[in-house]
Amino acid sequence: MARVKMTKTKIDSIYWYKQGKEKKFAYRYKYYDSLGKRREKSKQNFNTIEQAERALIDVKAAILDGNNSYVENDNLTVAQLNEIYIEDAKVNWKPTTARNHEYIMENYVLNKIGRHKIKNVTTLILQREIFDPLIKQGLTEGTLISIYRRISAVFNFAFKNEMLNKKRINTPNLKNATQGVKREAIPVEGIDKILQIIRTKYKISHYTCICMLVLTGMRIGELRALKWEDVDFEGKFLHITETRDRFGLRDTKTKNSKRKFPMNEGIKKVLIDYKVWYDDKMERYGFRNPEGYVIVNYAGNPVGERFLKRIIDLVCEREKIDYFTPHYLRHTYVSIQLSNNVPITTVAALIGDTPETVYKTYAHSFEKDEIEASNLMDQIVVLDSFSD
Known part of the structure; x- marks a missing residue:
């Protein structure tokens, strides 16, 4: 393609040229970048000399302000x-x-x-x-x-990083967007019903999963990452330090998510009952779970990312229970604690979140409050042994 012939105008760095029968304008401006290297900034296709001059002024102003990055990234997509x-x-x-x-x-x-x-x-x-x-x-x-x-x-x-000279975008208008399914807390009587159905009709691994999420507010990834070495029966604590998803084992979602969760009697009872079944399973299939993950399926494999959701979907359909997901159980845990006047900071510490996330506030939390809050679940959620 032939190079366009530029003709100087009376204004410094402004040129005119012919595009077909039309007269167009352009600017070509030489400057030094932050490293002292000679550069040139140019732009064509202005309809008037005033348009070209205004654009050139913007470039000069950015360079004088030290915003070379904006100028040099002018064509960045x-x-x-x-x-x-x-x-x-x-x-x-x-x-x-x-x-x-x-x-x-x-x-x-x-x-x-x-x-x-x-x-x-x-x-x-x-x-x-x-x-x-x-x-x-x-x-x-x-x-x-x-x-x-x-x-x-x-x-x-x-x-x-000065690739733009000002913020370009604001929040879009979403008033006509479809509202998603709101994650609701399940009423206590609903939790009791769900636990009773799963305890009497389904498998102990399913029951243990639901109980652990209800009694701790853990994220499903944190439960999947829990190992027996993290369960301190003597000290009565669960050490939640990792999460597990389709990418494997990794650090928890945030720094706050690493926590020592007080083990109440309900949690202890569920895990001791489950461990009897687990130990028997591992005698045959221990090679499938060398890491010692707590939650395994009936083939002895650590459960997959969608293990519990598939079971919940099945239970909801078969038993005509209102739809819920594993994360609803976390909401339920928080709802029970807050409705019983447990401090927001204590609830945040228990679930591994920030007080701001729980309720836009912040203060210090004390371990004794966390233990009392954990023990509160013993008074609210009634558990029977899986074998009963």
Whole structure:
């Protein structure tokens, strides 16, 4: 392609040229970058000399302000920015964070605006090209918020690193989005009914899982990672230090999630009953569980990521019980504690979360409060031996 012939105008660094029969304008501006290297910034296709001059003024202002990065990344696309962001952030990410970011960006963002220059992306563009179509597809508000958070993280990274001269996007309008299924706490009488049904009709591994989640508020990944070495019957504590998902064993979700959970009599009773069955199973299948995970299936294998959800789905369908997931049991635990006036900070310490997450407040928690709160479950949830 022949190079366009540029003709100087009376304004320094502004040129005009012919595009067909049209007269167009451009700027070509030379400057030194932060390393003292000579560079040139140029842009064409302005319809008037005033447009070219205004754009040049913006470039000069950014350079005078020391914002060379913004100037040098003027043509950076969303896809390119995302690659830079991942490279910078991945050293601090857990596998699930990396997986979620890459899945969201590939499936919902880059296929829509990946080729857009980051300087041209606005809230309106996000609304029209990403969120409005996804709302029509029926994605829930929670999913859409997750998508926006990923986009926002990438663009905030660009702003903080001076690839953008200002924040470009705000929260989209999601008022027409479908509301997701709200995770509700299950009433105490509902918990008693569920435990009774599973205890009398299903397997001891299923019953133990449900009991442990109800009595501790643990996340399902934390329960799957629990090993017998983490169970201190003498000291009456569970040491929750890891989680396990499809990527294997790893650190808990947050630093707060590593905790020593007081073992009440209900937890102890359930685990002792279960261990009789477990020890018998391991005599035949111990080679399948060399790590000593507590929860195994009837073939002696450590349970998979969706083990309990499949059982719950089956129980809900067969027994005509209102739908719930393992995470509902965590909500139930928190609800029971708070409704019985256990301090929010104590509840947060027990479930391995922050007080802000539980209820936007913070104070110190004491181990005696945690023990009393754990023992409270003995008074509320009535347990019978699995063999009864």
